[in-house]
Amino acid sequence: MINPIHLKTLLEVVRRGSFASAATALGYTASAVSQQMSALERDTGVTLFQRSARSVLPTDAALVMSRHATKVLTDIDALLAASSRTDRGTSQELRLGIFPSLATYVLPRLLRSHDWPDLGINLHVSVGEPQQTISGLRIGGELDVALVYQVGQAGLAWPHTINRQWVGDDNFRVVLPKSWGIRPGANVAAAQLSDMPWIMHHPGTSDATVIERLFASCNLHPRVAAYSDDFNASLQLASVGLGAALVPELALTRRPDNVVVLDVPEIRLARNIFALIINDGRTARIEVFMDKLAGILGELTRTSSLDSPA
Numbered sequence: 499m500i501n502p503i504h505l506k507t508l509l510e511v512v513r514r515g516s517f518a519s520a521a522t523a524l525g526y527t528a529s530a531v532s533q534q535m536s537a538l539e540r541d542t543g544v545t546l547f548q549r550s551a552r553s554v555l556p557t558d559a560a561l562v563m564s565r566h567a568t569k570v571l572t573d574i575d576a577l578l579a580a581s582s583r584t585d586r587g588t589s590q591e592l593r594l595g596i597f598p599s600l601a602t603y604v605l606p607r608l609l610r611s612h613d614w615p616d617l618g619i620n621l622h623v624s625v626g627e628p629q630q631t632i633s634g635l636r637i638g639g640e641l642d643v644a645l646v647y648q649v650g651q652a653g654l655a656w657p658h659t660i661n662r663q664w665v666g667d668d669n670f671r672v673v674l675p676k677s678w679g680i681r682p683g684a685n686v687a688a689a690q691l692s693d694m695p696w697i698m699h700h701p702g703t704s705d706a707t708v709i710e711r712l713f714a715s716c717n718l719h720p721r722v723a724a725y726s727d728d729f730n731a732s733l734q735l736a737s738v739g740l741g742a743a744l745v746p747e748l749a750l751t752r753r754p755d756n757v758v759v760l761d762v763p764e765i766r767l768a769r770n771i772f773a774l775i776i777n778d779g780r781t782a783r784i785e786v787f788m789d790k791l792a793g794i795l796g797e798l799t800r801t802s803s804l805d806s807p808a
Contacts, residue, residue: 503664503792504538505567507531508546512556512564524796527768530667537664589618590783595631595644596623599668599729599748600771600795607794608787617790619783632656635774642776643784645791647769650708660774663788666795668746668769672760673732673753675739680758688716688764695741696720697732709744709767716764733757747799771795 510520517531524531539546546560556564596605601623608614609621624634624641628648634641635656647668656662672691674680698720699706705727713720723741726732729749736743737754746769750759773788 500538500541501534501663502571502789504534504541505563505571507534508538508560509564509567509571511535511547511554512560517554526667526796527669527766529766530768530770534664589620590781591620591622591642592784592787593622593634593640593642594624595634595641595646596625597627597631597645597647598625599746600645600791601625603748603751603798604791604794607798608790611790613790617783617786619787632774635660635776643788644774645771646774647771649705649769650712650767656774660776661780663773663775665771665773665788665792666799668748668771668795668799670744670746670765670767670769671750672762672765673736673743673745673750674758674760675736675742676756676758677739678758680760682758682760684760686760686762688713688718688762691720691742691762692718693721695723697724697726697735697741697743698722699727700725703727712765712767718765748795751798 507520507524507526510523511517511531514520514523517535518528520526521528521531526534535546542563544559544563545557546563547554547556605623624631628644628646631641631644631646632655633639635644645665672686680686699709720742724732724735726735726743729743729745732743732745733749733753735741737756744765744767745753753759775784
């Protein structure tokens with residue numbers, strides 16, 4: 499089944515001429531765009547781009563598909579709208595598992611939106627980490643959909659009866675205490691942050707393992723000042739000068755004043771966010787719900803991450 503999000507990304511790549519430009523417009527990383535296009539090629543069985551070290555060129559198949567994609571996406575929107583109108587006056591129960599950052603910063607915006615009542619969803623929410631919510635999807639479980647994240651290649655296991663749908667990426671950024679005197683927007687290499695105090699994940703967790711390998715690959719050897727798996731706590735500790743931290747963009751939505759957020763080129767890492775949906779539980783309402791949630795996520799991560807140079 500072709501993911502409509504991948505078709506939207508294809509249109510941007512063809513329109514703008516590169517993965518990087520499309521990524522900037524959509525609020526993704528270039529890597530995420532590349533992964534989406536690879537997935538679309540697998541799903542369709544055709545080569546969409548000729549890739550080289552310096553460029554990506556759309557094939558004739560990509561140009562043809564992009565012309566059809568516009569109509570397909572328009573038809574999908576019309577179908578969903580028609581389904582919503584037909585079902586108006588009724589409601590569907592949705593038992594949703596969701597991880598804390600998404601429940602804190604994204605879901606409330608959807609619930610406050612003016613069109614939320616028209617979705618006709620009777621929502622029951624369970625907030626927890628991915629492994630907790632995935633267990634709720636198993637046969638006889640208490641959930642219909644689980645919103646989970648995966649950091650790097652850290653593995654998550656889910657039942658074979660579950661459909662996985664990519665929702666968006668939550669990119670990590672380097673957060674420094676403002677008292678360190680590094681200006682917003684400064685060009686900082688990973689090696690310059692080596693031996694400085696850092697707030698790190700507890701050893702042994704999957705996130706910690708991925709981050710430790712990333713730091714080692716760019717010759718960054720942190721001096722651990724604190725262990726914290728709570729990003730809000732990490733931000734507050736960084737704000738009082740305890741150390742630097744690696745924090746995803748969603749958590750930066752309400753960051754404290756006394757920190758500086760930097761883009762360090764060597765430190766590229768994201769939480770890839772997926773919706774796990776029971777195969778026979780997909781409905782037009784759930785599709786609309788996921789599409790709106792993905793839109794809010796993309797908007798937040800585009801606007802919340804980086805400081806402007808002073």
